Amino acid sequence: MLIFIILAPIFLLLLYFIVQPQPVSIPIKGRHVFITGGSSGIGLALAHKAISEGARVSLLARSLSKLEEAKKSLHLAYGVDVGIFAADVRDYDAVKRAIVEAGPIDVLVVNQGIFVPQELEKQDMDEVKLMIDVNLVGSFNVIKAALPLMKGRKDSRPASIALMSSQAGQVGIYGYSAYSASKFGLRGLAEALQQELISDDIHISVIYPPDTETPGLEEERKIRPKMTEMIAGSGSVLKAEEVAKKTLDGIKSGSFSISFRMEGKMLAIATAGASPQRSFLIAFFEVVLAGISRIVTLLFLSNVYRSIRKSHAI
Amino acid sequence: MVLFTLILAPLLLLLLFLIVRPKPIIIPIKNRHVFISGGSSGIGLALAQKAVSEGARVSLLARSLHKLEEAQKSIREAHGVDVAIFSADVRDNNAVERAVAESGPIDVLVVNQGIFVPGALENQASDVIKSVIDVNLTGSFNVIKAALPWMKNRKDGAPASIALMSSQAGQVGIYGYSAYSATKFGLRGLAEALQQELISDNIHVSVIYPPDTQTPGFEQERKIRPELAGIIMGSGGGALSAEEVAKKSLDGIKSGSFSIWFNLEGYMLGFSGAGFSPQTSFPVAFLEIAFAGLSRLAALFFVWSWYRIIQKKHAN
Numbered sequence: 001m002l003i004f005i006i007l008a009p010i011f012l013l014l015l016y017f018i019v020q021p022q023p024v025s026i027p028i029k030g031r032h033v034f035i036t037g038g039s040s041g042i043g044l045a046l047a048h049k050a051i052s053e054g055a056r057v058s059l060l061a062r063s064l065s066k067l068e069e070a071k072k073s074l075h076l077a078y079g080v081d082v083g084i085f086a087a088d089v090r091d092y093d094a095v096k097r098a099i100v101e102a103g104p105i106d107v108l109v110v111n112q113g114i115f116v117p118q119e120l121e122k123q124d125m126d127e128v129k130l131m132i133d134v135n136l137v138g139s140f141n142v143i144k145a146a147l148p149l150m151k152g153r154k155d156s157r158p159a160s161i162a163l164m165s166s167q168a169g170q171v172g173i174y175g176y177s178a179y180s181a182s183k184f185g186l187r188g189l190a191e192a193l194q195q196e197l198i199s200d201d202i203h204i205s206v207i208y209p210p211d212t213e214t215p216g217l218e219e220e221r222k223i224r225p226k227m228t229e230m231i232a233g234s235g236s237v238l239k240a241e242e243v244a245k246k247t248l249d250g251i252k253s254g255s256f257s258i259s260f261r262m263e264g265k266m267l268a269i270a271t272a273g274a275s276p277q278r279s280f281l282i283a284f285f286e287v288v289l290a291g292i293s294r295i296v297t298l299l300f301l302s303n304v305y306r307s308i309r310k311s312h313a314i
Numbered sequence: 315m316v317l318f319t320l321i322l323a324p325l326l327l328l329l330l331f332l333i334v335r336p337k338p339i340i341i342p343i344k345n346r347h348v349f350i351s352g353g354s355s356g357i358g359l360a361l362a363q364k365a366v367s368e369g370a371r372v373s374l375l376a377r378s379l380h381k382l383e384e385a386q387k388s389i390r391e392a393h394g395v396d397v398a399i400f401s402a403d404v405r406d407n408n409a410v411e412r413a414v415a416e417s418g419p420i421d422v423l424v425v426n427q428g429i430f431v432p433g434a435l436e437n438q439a440s441d442v443i444k445s446v447i448d449v450n451l452t453g454s455f456n457v458i459k460a461a462l463p464w465m466k467n468r469k470d471g472a473p474a475s476i477a478l479m480s481s482q483a484g485q486v487g488i489y490g491y492s493a494y495s496a497t498k499f500g501l502r503g504l505a506e507a508l509q510q511e512l513i514s515d516n517i518h519v520s521v522i523y524p525p526d527t528q529t530p531g532f533e534q535e536r537k538i539r540p541e542l543a544g545i546i547m548g549s550g551g552g553a554l555s556a557e558e559v560a561k562k563s564l565d566g567i568k569s570g571s572f573s574i575w576f577n578l579e580g581y582m583l584g585f586s587g588a589g590f591s592p593q594t595s596f597p598v599a600f601l602e603i604a605f606a607g608l609s610r611l612a613a614l615f616f617v618w619s620w621y622r623i624i625q626k627k628h629a630n
Contacts, residue, residue, distance in 0.1 A: 018618040120504075140447075168503070172503045172509075177508050180504065184503030184504075191488075192488055192491050195621070199624060274586060275617075290607040304335075309514070
């Protein structure tokens with residue numbers, strides 16, 4: 001027992017020296033935050049939060065009318081104007097034009113997403129393609145369009161690219177094959193991208209919210225397969241404001257992985273893999289709790305497969 | 315202290331034996347139909363050779379009819395057996411559906427096609443990125459969706475398999491591989507969800523994570539690989555032969571393993587990133603738990619070493 005008490009501080013010290021990339025602080029005030037999928041849901045809540053912290057905000061989305069409503073609501077709330085740009089993220093040229101018009105970006109929030117749950121066997125390939133094209137290819141388009149200006153930015157302060165994943169990007173769930181595929185993909189992109197951009201002082205964050213109260217969620221829950229609801233429906237549903245606040249806090253501290261509540265932290269530890277961890281304290285917990293969290297996920301999976309068996313037997 | 319562990323370990327093993335789901339399974343290959351996309355070269359062709367040598371009936375799908383005919387010839391020469399060949403681009407779901415229908419009900423589907431074009435994201439053209447995602451990820455959905463009705467309605471009551479060719483780049487994102495890693499990570503999300511959807515049909519999903527493998531594709535890729543990527547990836551094990559990868563893959567498929575890893579790095583990445591992937595083998599589950607912390611620590615060391623390499627290169 002004594003051994004542990006002695007080992008722990010030595011271990012913490014070791015972690016302090018090896019966690020890479022190093023911790024960083026990314027200021028928001030007076031800087032340009034560009035949010036895709038920013039006209040509603042989490043994106044709009046992020047816009048609210050960023051403005052309230054003194055950032056200059058731009059929103060990109062498909063629907064001009066939704067963007068104008070968002071702009072109006074933000075103007076009413078803060079007396080501030082946001083830049084709005086209508087474009088489909090699948091159209092690289094349109095995205096490029098919008099980003100060039102918006103001007104150099106300090107914090108890029110890649111947040112657009114489509115979410116249609118269904119068993120793969122029943123789902124139309126068109127819907128599968130839509131999710132992959134908007135959620136994954138679209139994210140590549142946005143980042144690629146923004147990169148040259150971000151790399152060439154005048155102010156020498158750290159910049160950020162934040163990618164909106166999901167808890168469905170940490171665990172694949174019945175009915176989410178295409179959505180999970182696109183959200184898992186964002187993580188591969190992020191891990192590679194961070195290695196490519198660290199020398200430019202650009203810091204990547206991947207955000208893993210659970211179900212969040214948004215217009216999108218309402219639509220999704222109407223068509224969610226029963227089995228999906230049984231497996232995934234029991235988690236917490238957060239308010240968009242809470243997600244926005246924690247997201248922005250995570251971006252400002254340059255956290256690579258941003259998770260929510262105890263549940264989310266457990267998921268993060270279970271899926272840590274080879275993702276960078278800039279906080280040596282969190283790294284300590286990841287290592288120490290790794291074994292227990294695998295037991296927990298195995299129990300969870302056991303339950304999931306039991307539910308599936310039971311439901312199939314009926 | 316030691317006593318504590320001696321009592322706990324068997325208890326944990328017992329618990330795991332009782333709870334691991336899905337349960338272990340054996341998937342026979344002999345006399346069954348193995349359909350391999352991207353089967354005309356590289357790992358796909360090696361898999362075809364192995365499957366044929368174990369008595370399976372094999373079909374190959376790929377784009378180039380010419381390469382398919384060469385593959386067919388080489389298998390005939392090596393084993394005296396004819397494989398069926400189908401030329402189609404996995405991005406074209408109609409063509410894939412026709413090929414699958416023509417080949418007949420499938421017992422083991424190996425979704426193996428893939429392209430990789432290394433390069434830092436800022437240097438990659440957006441249409442190249444789109445084609446990597448279209449072939450590796452969307453294309454995999456096309457192949458699986460086309461095959462599913464045929465797999466669900468198979469006549470023999472034996473377990474079937476869908477195996478997805480991921481990569482160690484699907485366990486960790488690497489400099490220069492943003493699009494490729496994205497697609498290979500994506501295959502895992504697809505697999506975890508799909509297994510839950512298909513377990514009731516006795517269809518078992520496997521995800522294969524090979525490291526660098528000696529294939530024609532790899533030869534091409536090495537020529538244009540960014541220097542940093544080479545240094546970072548060189549810090550892992552050496553490249554494996556396609557035959558080795560094929561053998562391990564087939565063994566894993568036959569034992570219904572959800573995750574098929576290669577070499578020490580692969581296992582370390584597998585254990586540290588076990589996440590919510592199912593584990594059908596309770597002894598392996600035990601090892602995952604016992605080595606989870608150590609694996610995460612090892613992964614953190616690797617990450618540290620990669621960022622040091624990047625910093626040093628940047629300073630020069």
